[in-house]
Amino acid sequence: MKITITGGSGFIGSSLVKSLLKEQITIFDTKKPKFDVNFVEGDINNIDNVIVATKDADVVIHLAAALGVINTERNPVKTLDTNIVGTRNVLESCRLNDVKKIIFSSSSEVYGEPIKVPISESDKPIPITTYGISKLAAEEYIKSYSKSYGIRYTILRLFNVYGDEQGTQWVVPEFVSKAVNNDDIIIHGTGSQIRAFCYVTDVADAFRITLEKGDGETFNIGNDKEPISIKNLAERVISLADSKSSIRSIPFEKSDRNRSEIMNRAPNIEKADKLLGYHPVVSLDEGILQIIRNKKPN
Incomplete structure (x- = not known):
């Protein structure tokens, strides 16, 4: 399987790449990876870069994002551009390159202050941060592209990865x-x-599973x-x-x-357990x- 991972040189990306080394991996990032795989240097805000990185890919795993509470709250416009416009660039590149599926790294921040705990995917998202808003908007872009152009997707809402x-x-x-x-x-x-903290290898496992499962679904991924x-x-x-x-x-x-x-x-995480067989x-x-x-x- 040919897989492009945006943000593949980062914390979650590095763990994920390590678990997928038997596949044909392309890492798209602003910094070089530590693994000897195909690397395309670039930024998701530059659609020409993304088109090159996603060429011939079967699946795109989209991890690249503006991150961190302090960083994203201090730089709200940059956060919105990177996480929303950047995701649109990834989706448009998938459309142009006939990529079959996108797996998106979303966040528990989309829920805001939860109505009940533990939080289920059916609970209404009420984000209170710029980061949470940007991730929820990106999710909607993904669903719209899937409806309009037939790109399969799985959305993973991550809970406190470490x-x-x-x-x-x-x-x-x-x-x-x-x-x-x-x-x-x-x-x-x-x-x-x-x-509720979830170790990074357990999160990487969820991405690996959804390469072939979970189409058209949104899952909470964490350790309950x-x-x-x-x-x-x-x-x-x-x-x-x-x-x-x-x-x-x-x-x-x-x-x-x-x-x-x-x-x-x-x-x-009952939904991920039932439909994916996901077990941290x-x-x-x-x-x-x-x-x-x-x-x-x-």
Whole structure:
């Protein structure tokens, strides 16, 4: 199978490529990948670049996006352009190159503050962030292109992905980095926010499965087994790292976040289980320990 992965040099993309090395992979990204696969350098905001990258592809896995709470809230116009116009460029390239299917990396941010938890795909999306709005708009573009041009699609709404090659601007690697250095771990507010973290290899597995399943469907992808508060996550990291770190709380208004925090977010993944046979296997402790091993000095 010939697969083009936009954003394939990134955190999720690298894990996914590693699981698909038996296929004919093309990575489309602004930076070179660490794997020896076909690479097209470019930006999804440049449709000519995307057309080249998707030529002859059977499937496009679209991961490239503007990411991060702070980054996307500080740069709302760029976020909208990259995540909406960039996705339209990918779709138009799929149409021109007769690509059979697109698999889209969406986000749990589309739900906003959930009406109920765990969140199901049938729950109404009410995004409260620029990022969430951009992902929901991109989903609608994908459905419209499918209806108009017959491009098959699967949409995966990802819940709090983490892993050992993730940057420290994300919460789990940040906490681990602080813990292994015995530095204070900072939480926002009381740390009572609930999240359900999913290890990156389990997320990559979902993309692999949907190469041949899940057409015309939207799925929550995450680990529903161990929802945890941010404060308890910090305590868990400190314990597993055998750290002397202390936990320090700062009010939201004194933090670098300029939006209201979503207080409770965890997925219902029954649909992915039933239709895809998707089962996350990496426990939270296993995932944290993997990051600790890679961050501790030798």
